[in-house]
Amino acid sequence: MTQIKKIGLYTSGGDAPGMNAAIRAVVRTAKYYNIEVIGIRRGYEGMINGEFFPMDGKSVANIIQRGGTILKTARSEQFKTPEGRRLAYDQLMNHGIQGLVAIGGDGTFTGARIFGNEYDMPVVGLPGTIDNDLNGTDFTIGYDTAINTVIDAVDKIRDTAESHDRLFIVEVMGRDSGLIALRTGIASGAEAIIIPETNRDINALMDRLENGRKDKSSKIVMVAEGEDAGGAFEIGRQVKEKFPNYDTRVSILGHIQRGGKPSCMDRVLASRVGVAAVEALRDGHRNEMIGIVHNEISYTPFEHACKHHVEINANFLKIVEILSI
Amino acid sequence: MTQIKKIGLYTSGGDAPGMNAAIRAVVRTAKYYNIEVIGIRRGYEGMINGEFFPMDGKSVANIIQRGGTILKTARSEQFKTPEGRRLAYDQLMNHGIQGLVAIGGDGTFTGARIFGNEYDMPVVGLPGTIDNDLNGTDFTIGYDTAINTVIDAVDKIRDTAESHDRLFIVEVMGRDSGLIALRTGIASGAEAIIIPETNRDINALMDRLENGRKDKSSKIVMVAEGEDAGGAFEIGRQVKEKFPNYDTRVSILGHIQRGGKPSCMDRVLASRVGVAAVEALRDGHRNEMIGIVHNEISYTPFEHACKHHVEINANFLKIVEILSI
Amino acid sequence: MTQIKKIGLYTSGGDAPGMNAAIRAVVRTAKYYNIEVIGIRRGYEGMINGEFFPMDGKSVANIIQRGGTILKTARSEQFKTPEGRRLAYDQLMNHGIQGLVAIGGDGTFTGARIFGNEYDMPVVGLPGTIDNDLNGTDFTIGYDTAINTVIDAVDKIRDTAESHDRLFIVEVMGRDSGLIALRTGIASGAEAIIIPETNRDINALMDRLENGRKDKSSKIVMVAEGEDAGGAFEIGRQVKEKFPNYDTRVSILGHIQRGGKPSCMDRVLASRVGVAAVEALRDGHRNEMIGIVHNEISYTPFEHACKHHVEINANFLKIVEILSI
Amino acid sequence: MTQIKKIGLYTSGGDAPGMNAAIRAVVRTAKYYNIEVIGIRRGYEGMINGEFFPMDGKSVANIIQRGGTILKTARSEQFKTPEGRRLAYDQLMNHGIQGLVAIGGDGTFTGARIFGNEYDMPVVGLPGTIDNDLNGTDFTIGYDTAINTVIDAVDKIRDTAESHDRLFIVEVMGRDSGLIALRTGIASGAEAIIIPETNRDINALMDRLENGRKDKSSKIVMVAEGEDAGGAFEIGRQVKEKFPNYDTRVSILGHIQRGGKPSCMDRVLASRVGVAAVEALRDGHRNEMIGIVHNEISYTPFEHACKHHVEINANFLKIVEILSI
Structure with missing residues (x-):
């Protein structure tokens, strides 16, 4: 050779x-x-x-x-x-x-x-x-950097969610797989995780949140989506429509997940x-x-x-x- | 007393x-x-x-x-x-x-x-x-914490913008005033800043970007918006329509700006x-x-x-x- | 049962x-x-x-x-x-x-x-x-948090080492094993790593640094030590004595490695x-x-x-x- | 002209x-x-x-x-x-x-x-x-970057100090003036600050700590020193000698204060x-x-x-x- x-x-x-x-x-x-x-x-x-x-x-x-x-x-x-x-x-x-x-x-x-x-x-x-x-x-x-970027962001969102008793739908990257959402969902103490591999039925999601600890003031739902953002907005729209008593916000973390040291x-x-x-x-x-x-x-x-x-x-x-x- | x-x-x-x-x-x-x-x-x-x-x-x-x-x-x-x-x-x-x-x-x-x-x-x-x-x-x-959160995020966006030669429209909070956008725009080396106090004419913005340094590969436009996000999406839409040769992305920093140490x-x-x-x-x-x-x-x-x-x-x-x- | x-x-x-x-x-x-x-x-x-x-x-x-x-x-x-x-x-x-x-x-x-x-x-x-x-x-x-804390610190030290063309002896924790020093040494681009398992001959260390790239302006030597700090000071003392032409500094990262998110x-x-x-x-x-x-x-x-x-x-x-x- | x-x-x-x-x-x-x-x-x-x-x-x-x-x-x-x-x-x-x-x-x-x-x-x-x-x-x-670096480090030290009920002597830079120590002392909730402009009497320092809140488990003393580190070690030595019941540690933040974004x-x-x-x-x-x-x-x-x-x-x-x- x-x-x-x-x-x-x-x-x-x-x-x-x-x-x-x-x-x-x-x-x-x-x-x-x-x-x-x-x-x-x-x-x-x-x-x-x-x-x-x-x-x-x-x-x-x-x-x-x-x-x-x-x-x-x-x-x-x-x-x-x-x-x-x-x-x-x-x-x-x-x-x-x-x-x-x-x-x-x-x-x-x-x-x-x-x-x-x-x-x-x-x-x-x-x-x-x-x-x-x-x-x-x-x-x-x-991957390891991206998931740390995500939890840094969600920790910040948790601060404001706690202060206002809000429900946040947070969308993270991950194309067709939910691997970013899974680990970051666990690590940021998310109340629910929605990944492409699982069902996206809103009623089931809300049941899950409703039946969670009643004394939890803030709730985070982690959603995995590809480069084309928007899934979280749609979920947020449905949640707001069906459960107007929740103070619901949507946050798309977006391209910050690609950068950084x-x-x-x-x-x-x-x-x-x-x-x-x-x-x-x-x-x-x-x-x-x-x-x-x-x-x-x-x-x-x-x-x-x-x-x-x-x-x-x-x-x-x-x-x-x-x-x- | x-x-x-x-x-x-x-x-x-x-x-x-x-x-x-x-x-x-x-x-x-x-x-x-x-x-x-x-x-x-x-x-x-x-x-x-x-x-x-x-x-x-x-x-x-x-x-x-x-x-x-x-x-x-x-x-x-x-x-x-x-x-x-x-x-x-x-x-x-x-x-x-x-x-x-x-x-x-x-x-x-x-x-x-x-x-x-x-x-x-x-x-x-x-x-x-x-x-x-x-x-x-x-x-x-x-305010000081929020502007540091913004530049941390935009530094990350700059990393990926540079790698892909992209134009990013980044929306920051600031209600009716552009004070967050102004300082963070300077601090993150934004190519342009759009605040409520200034004109939002897209052609003028693009002229400005076009006439900038030809050898700059990435461009950041900082947009100030209130809690109701979306201004950046509209600007992004117009830019994509009129200047399809740009690889344009939109990033709404959102509620991470409210949290953190x-x-x-x-x-x-x-x-x-x-x-x-x-x-x-x-x-x-x-x-x-x-x-x-x-x-x-x-x-x-x-x-x-x-x-x-x-x-x-x-x-x-x-x-x-x-x-x- | x-x-x-x-x-x-x-x-x-x-x-x-x-x-x-x-x-x-x-x-x-x-x-x-x-x-x-x-x-x-x-x-x-x-x-x-x-x-x-x-x-x-x-x-x-x-x-x-x-x-x-x-x-x-x-x-x-x-x-x-x-x-x-x-x-x-x-x-x-x-x-x-x-x-x-x-x-x-x-x-x-x-x-x-x-x-x-x-x-x-x-x-x-x-x-x-x-x-x-x-x-x-x-x-x-x-462990993962600690090694990220270390590289954040060493990245900062690298900034000032580069500006001044200095040699830094950086001591990290790790008791009797060099596992923190090893991974952080690789990740921060250290020029040499000294762990309990290896020889601490100063002449060999300096040979190694001298024979490295001549155009490298800053040098980092990572030293693993236990809770009782001081090994890096002794190494620093010897380096200064034998190689006075180096602008040598010692940094003990210490207890910051135990804390943080x-x-x-x-x-x-x-x-x-x-x-x-x-x-x-x-x-x-x-x-x-x-x-x-x-x-x-x-x-x-x-x-x-x-x-x-x-x-x-x-x-x-x-x-x-x-x-x- | x-x-x-x-x-x-x-x-x-x-x-x-x-x-x-x-x-x-x-x-x-x-x-x-x-x-x-x-x-x-x-x-x-x-x-x-x-x-x-x-x-x-x-x-x-x-x-x-x-x-x-x-x-x-x-x-x-x-x-x-x-x-x-x-x-x-x-x-x-x-x-x-x-x-x-x-x-x-x-x-x-x-x-x-x-x-x-x-x-x-x-x-x-x-x-x-x-x-x-x-x-x-x-x-x-x-200056602003350096004081943020300091409080990031002291926040980490506080984590471990709290876990162990320890007293930490933390030395920060600042040459002949105590401006870094002052603001960072306030911002990290230090129990005492020792700057060149003030008295360094150890008994007075300990009186101050002893008379503080009895239910505070951790204590931080911020010490301002120049590039030649060591003041904190001497203070730590005296504290350990006179007040052996305290679990006292010294941390010199050092050159990380000069670097970073x-x-x-x-x-x-x-x-x-x-x-x-x-x-x-x-x-x-x-x-x-x-x-x-x-x-x-x-x-x-x-x-x-x-x-x-x-x-x-x-x-x-x-x-x-x-x-x-």
Whole structure:
């Protein structure tokens, strides 16, 4: 096997806190193994357009604590076409790139998988998404930071809810899965959690709240929704209509969940998989996502990382029920 | 003058971080001067209903750092009627209360002023509102915390805006005045600020953004709105319609702005005016709000505290214009 | 098996963020299963002195987000004697307590184990310590919060270190193990980590720093030390003596690491094991610590939980070496 | 008067959060007025050594929220000599610099004053120091952030102090003045404050603590000390010796007070005086510090800004006494 001498690095899809820590780890590890790193800006879009630049140890100095991604990110329609991928491959060839590290989520790895099947280009992926919706890793980079951002916000909302005896419908991110809502619901002492996997019957929700502790003055209902906000507003509307005696408010936490300084665990996770990514390319891995399962580095083919829905731990829902009484 | 021996204390209107620090200061200072304090829950509503309880030094232990108000707050329609105020006065008489400390904003002081004119009950007020929209004090309790909460949130939004080259319309609280939007707009490096006092012409806004630095990848527009959110959505809708090439998002910060641990300055302000409130009642003050102007305790009749609109420092708008280029 | 109807609950040893979340979970779960909870203040000391009080759902309202422990904690010399334990047992009998939930670390469980062997009293333990030095759980309650507190502090120190081109020796807690130092060292981009398990040769340390990137202006050395601070001062003294050209400073983070709002993960962990603790007592468990291993509830005899030293993941040290180049 | 076309900008002395916001404001305002800005690294040391580089709007993008100073800072012995200042002046002349903006504190302005008297070089200063010990401005850039950092830390310490019924001696920065200790002492509910301006008699301190509320379980004593830590250790030693029944701990907050994201108020202050600095140089100001007094821009000759000691508001000490009962 020829030793890899030059790799490309990009972030793609929704940004997540800790992506910069992963970028730093990849660049520093590559340097350690005498591999050149070419940064690719704006994901697949930049790969097609040739937004390439060399990265050294200094270019990632003092970024471990920064939110966002210094490589920027974008969604690319063009890369979904064979022509787009051909252009991307030509750019990589022109720059002598022999392997790729992709940081992102579902869409990123789907693109990487197709590309890796079409062209002789090893690609390994790092799980960077706040949604924690990938198989093959206990946690994704950004999830821990996002859930801490959510509970900070809900702690604040609880302050004002308590002062006014209010019911708050709080909407958090999480696309098609309720993993953010579940843990943050438990951690912020929510009285109820509504996730895509569960029933959204308003009467059942209100029964649940009505039958809760009578002396609880404030109530928080955590709702999981995707990027297209609004579910919480609709729920709020129905609650107000059917239960006008509640002083009900809606709060959409929105994009604050994507930013901020990464948590310690996110930085450690990003650093560990970042080191492992470079070592994986050296060892001949390709078409795999590198995660951490049970505290050990784990390699999962892209199709498995994305294909299945991450299942909800049913115990979590029971815990909410028990603890909110 | 008969020495006051027992006072009532309540919070009213929207809650604000630092109200608990003010409550603590009033209770501890009263104890220092051998005055009993009766806590009144839920503002005027609780005054009418007799939600009274004695407070001692211990009942305010370890609350200086807590958001919200341990006395709870509410809005009272009944207190706006002569009958309601009569009931409230009777309750106060039954409990032997000789003076009141009211913590709140505009509505709180309007109620206090009318009540103080109708009945022989000295009332002094402490400015507790995140809006900073009172005359007679440089800052209101809660404003400093709220603006720090806003910039923390916008810093996070900036992270993701930078990563995606996006334009964000961020809506902050501030009722009829733009004081939260102004300082947080400067402090978060917003590219533009829209406040009630200024024109909301979308074309002018976009001209401004278009003519800004071409190499700026992210843009933040700060919009001031009241409790009824939505202004930012409408602005976002217009921007998306007229300028579809921008990747535009809307974020309503909402009620997180009301909660959280009070900042150092809010705690100091609350403590200082809390001490001064008790001393003012002892000295025969009534119908006045106690604030801090130019670092000195200041006494302002309720009608002056509320009557005039707080004026916008025009320099602030110019600063935004200069610094966002 | 007779169904348990009344249990005692206490925290002991060093406090840790998330203990309150665990207390809340135990109390609420007990209520769910119709079990009475008696809170015991100040750990074994309070058990001996009879500092008992009944707890209901309301007594744990709004504490999930609070640092410290509302049950207070203490170290007890008396409980180390047979006479002390006899007094404690008598108190428990007098109050009709049929089982105990102990929240704490090494010392807490050692006491519980001895007590549980001497008397017919089922005791289960919850791992509450910032040190993460227990077997039988992937993480202890408080560890995640503590490491986030550390990196927040070191991020601040990095700001000033960068501005002044300084070398900082930062001492973190961690008793006899370096688990706090390891993860926070990686997460704050430390140039070197000194833990009890590794050599403390100053010349080797300085070689390592000298041979690092020449263009790095600031350097952080993370040192693990126990409650008795001072190791970092001695290291700082030696560095200053041998390498006077470095602008060297020492910072002992100290007790801030024990406080603060618990992180999301600590709250979730505390909630899960708190629910499991009550269920374990109902199911006849005794003399076991309840932790989470690989995301599943796990039961570990007290002697195993405490006996062995938690081993250091050698990969972590290599990661620091690779990433600080 | 010839219009200024090129200015130099530097930070000097101890760094303070908000310096970057001030740098950004100076650079952007200069651009607005078509003035070139030359950044000078490492203060007077870099001025002597010619560490100059041109700054444009982009070079200050996204720094408003960063702690530290991107221009770095240093203390210069050489600049204290006429030869050093001559070298600095020659460098400025070689680069065509016609005016200087200095960001720093006491030492910075003393250097600027002497330099400005010796050479025909207009210098204006911006107050950048966490100590708030300058005349001519209500607050210095960095003070508000530092006091918030302190109370965040002391809130954490309070959590653990409460859990263990401990007495903590907490040392904060503040050089020769107690302004950080005073406000943070009030804001964190400290039971006593020891500042350079007051007596440090340990017996008096303990009397005060002993005579405080008997039911208070934790006690915080806030001690103001300069960069040379240690005062708190000595006080702690004496307390432990004379009052062994107290469980006493010492915590030196140290350099975390210098870093971190600047608060909203610090960013606004830095932005306002940064804009004013450029306008002042255009208007012919020199040898003046630009601050904000009573919410208006204020110009103070360097000798007045530094000469007098900032006086302690005696009311603050009384407030601590009243509120800690």
